[in-house]
Amino acid sequence: MVSLWNDAEAKAFESDLELRVYSSRLLGKSSELVLHGGGNTSVKSTVTNIFKEAEEILYVKGSGWDLATIEAPGFAPVKMDMLLKLAALETLSDTDMVKYQRSAMIDPGAPTPSIEAILHAILPFKYVDHTHADAVVALTNTPGSEAIIKELYGESIIIVPYVMPGFILSQEIARAIEGKDLSKVDGLILMHHGVFSFDDSAKKSYEKMIKLVTIAEEFNATRKQPLQPKESAAVTPLQMAQIRSKVSEVSGNSMLARLDCGELSRAFMGHPEVARIATTGPLTPDHVIRTKKNGAVISSPEDIESYAAEYRAYFNRHNDGTLTMLNPAPMWGVWRDVGTLSFGSSAKEVGIISDIKEHTMESILTAESIERYIALPENEIFKMEYWELEQAKLKKSSAKPPFQGRVALVTGAASGIGKACALAFADAGAAVIALDINPDIATMFKSSAILGITCDLTDAKQIDRAISKGVFAFGGIDVLVNNAGYFPENANIEDIDSDTWQKSMAINLTAQQVMTTKVIPFLKEGIDPAIIFIVSKNVPAPGKGASAYSVAKSGVAQLARIAALELAPKIRVNMLHPDAVFDTGLWTPELLQMRARHYGMSVQEYKTRNLLQAEITSRDVADLAVAMASELFGGVTGAQVAIDGGSDRII
């Protein structure tokens, strides 16, 4: 570890709290120290209240804030006298602790203080830093670590045996520091949990953390063996979809899945005792809330059911009869001989799980090199997983987006209606595989929920590759939006050249058939699967000079109708016929002006020349596509809906 402290940078942060923000962010910058909201920091400061009285306040990290991005309002201001009085109680439930801490805040709008607030209050230093550093937890999760830690750190740290975070941990620490001369102590090492450092200077407290972690890192490096990645066995994306389908079924929620075959994953998967190390337990107690007690070891989808059966047995072993069981599906696992898997209900959650899994695997392999990886006993893990504060959260139901945990594949997604569909499905909570022949597709979406892949839909091999990439990233496909198309130049039938005709058939008809054929096996494994064909008003209302386009689109409509017949009852198939959507790449302002003038209209009149005098946008079409793929259309298949503001030619 290197100190990221920069005196010139730090000068801009003057007050106690500002400096606390600065050094907290330095900790947050290193994923080896804290991950996704892990760790916490505090500063003790004197403020003058409105009665002109001086008050001692602990500013401690509030829940919901991440050290990497924390700002001053992310610190909860709690009165020190109240925290010290709470610390002196003999017993206190964590629910009451949270309640009294909140009531002792000088700003009722501030976030809820960290559950480790009392612990921060009793450490008699201005700045207190706490992390779950990989190097320290890897070391403390080995059987002989206490002796090693004593030798490495000597008197510079105090070792604290494991107890659950919350009130009882603050009591344990109060006992550990009682009567000790802390002036020579840099910090505390909490077995199976992490490390605290403290000092009256923000810089020194931060740098003590770096020093304590570096000692562990350097020791681990002397024992660590190089990774021995194994080759991944070949698997099909359909096998991936079957695993994801089973995880969703067992969990009772739509879940995404991501396969990782990087070096670390292959080394972990290739470990001779992978079944033991993947199921021993979490690295630190706060991971259990996200990743469950342990990973799954998966050879086939049935192994997900065995995992769930074991999980139920574990719950029943420890439940006192008052608890609500969480869903029994795994959050991560090893796919035997292939790699590792992360699960989650959104692309964001899968990303978080994947990061925790990476750090967990790395630390487990380190612990195995040092001696052997051990975790907390099962009853301690259970206490954390079924902690009263976590159970209370279950009772607060929060609305989830309709497509959470589901995957939509959209073709022609770099512009117009296709792009609007990709964004609309993502807004509805879906993960989106966005295909387009335009290579910009790979970088145009900034959200981790949209994976842009370049793909020429007239090349079946490219379709296979794109599907495979999408499915290994998100787990499967639940919705197919067949949107890609192209509009050939107008020509009457007697003038049409064969190339134009063939090209229109290839892109507007055959590519849709090939894509549909290839995606159906995935939809059969999907959750409430649906296909939406974006067709054209040219099907019900053809126009002169557009035969190459309209005939291909009519073929698509017929394909969709037959698909609706063949794929019922599992998969719904519906069609949208957009018309006069002017915010697409086809329509430049000049072209719009020209067409409007041709009809003797203003541009606005031209855009709204339909029965409802409505201006139809790509987003309107996309929102209807989302609705058609949703439960709202649960009883509809084979339907054709025109979205055109109403046309007397179609009605």
Ligand code: ZN
């Ligand atoms: Zn902690």
